[in-house]
Amino acid sequence: MMKYAHVYALFLMVVFCSFCNAQNKTELSTGTTKPETRDVIISNAPGNIVRKIIQDRKGNIWMASWEGIIRYDGKSFTNITNKVTSARFFSVLEDRKGNFWFGTIGSGVYYYDGNSFQNFTTEKGLLNNEVTSIYEDKKGNIWFGVSGGASRYDGKSFRNYIIDGNAINEDWIGKTFPNRQPNGVNTIIEDKTGKLWIGTRGDAFTFDGKTFTIFRNNEGKAFKNVWSIFEDKKGNIWLGADDGLWRYEGSTFTKLSEKGALSILEDKKGNIWTSSVVGRSCELLRYDGKSLSNKTPTVTIVSDGEYNLYFGILEDFDGSIWVGTGSGVYRYDGKAFTYFKSKEGQK
Structure with missing residues (x-):
């Protein structure tokens, strides 16, 4: 697995290069104490990349990892x-019927x-076999x-939408891509x-069911x-883009x-959590919900990248925050991190 981690590190340097170039010195307020980390050694715990985390209706935690789909009961x-x-x-999803998609x-x-x-692969109509989300x-x-774009599955067949420069167009000829494309969703x-929002490695788009439109700020600049x-509980749209973290309130941008x-x-208290890229590692940040209306909301650096790269984040039914990282999965209870370390990783 270590050799895959090294390969992926190189891939991340390429994918995130534009993020890294956009980072400035941290301007955030931080907590006074650093959360401790407790190691819990359990068989089959992921020891490598964990990209996405969800909780199903029964309370199980599901993780999309480089070692497979892993379930924690x-x-x-x-x-x-x-x-x-x-x-x-x-990526991983539980649909409304309780079935899973990986x-x-x-x-x-x-x-x-x-x-x-x-x-399901390109042979069955999927646009590309590299599925990131x-x-x-509804x-x-x-x-x-x-x-290369997006595929929509209605339970019987796929409809594909291809990124073509600064546009997304529906495919009518059954085209598929065998290899990685320069842009993707x-x-x-x-x-x-009922409007769809689509973030790509190029522009961000909205889709009203008929037309894909590039989403731009008040200055006419597209989000890259x-x-x-x-979408938060108030209906505001948050975007983690190349040039920073944005909130769209229907007419204004912050x-x-x-x-x-x-x-x-x-989270349940109205705080916003982000995993933000800083150089070659990440920060886990918490924006205080009570101060979000301020021009400079209160932000806490919960963790400063000591766990390598942060990916997916989840709040479980108990209010704990789960974080997928480049070296497995962590759970934060508000005071300390628990690192679920595999027994295999001890050998």
Whole structure:
């Protein structure tokens, strides 16, 4: 696994280079004490890249990792896919029916109904086998952000949308991409009005069901290299872009930080959490919900990159924050981090 970590580190340097160039010296207020870290050694805990974390309706934690899809039931970790494929996983979704979708880098999408797997690839209509994000819209369609564009699956067939320069166009000829493309979709969400927001390695777009439109700020500037888009409880749209962290309030734009965000989360108390790139590592930040209306909200650096790169973040039912990193998964209870360290990693 170490050799894969080294390969991925090189890949990250390329992917995040524009983020890194945009980082300025931290202007944030920080806590006075640094949270301690407790190591808990458990078999099958992920010891490598954990890119996405979700919690299912039963309370289980699911992780898309380079070692497979790993499920944590509160006591033990189980690798769900190790007997099916050796693919590296980047994304995971539980749909409204309780079934799961797992996105890989190079092997398409795996559908899991709790008993069996089904693999969807370009041979079955998926636009590209590199799947970086998965989202279910209000109509029950499953969207896959892939290298080169996006695919929408209605339960029977795919409709594909290809990034073409500064536009996204629907494909009508059944085109697919066998290899990684220069642009791709990083994130997809649907807001309260039913409009889709799509972040790519190029521009950010909105989609009203008919037309893709480049999203621009009041100065007419497009948001570039958007890795995360999030809608908070008030309906504001947050974007982690190449030039920083932005909040869109329907007519006005507020730039909260010069630092972009790989992931954005609103917790039960209304605080906003981000995993922000700083050089070759990341910071886990918490924006105080009560001060978000201020021009300079109170921000705490919860962790300053000591766990290498931060990726997906999740608040579980108990209020703990889970963080996927380049070396596995951590859980933060507000006072200390618990690092779930695999027994295999002890050898």
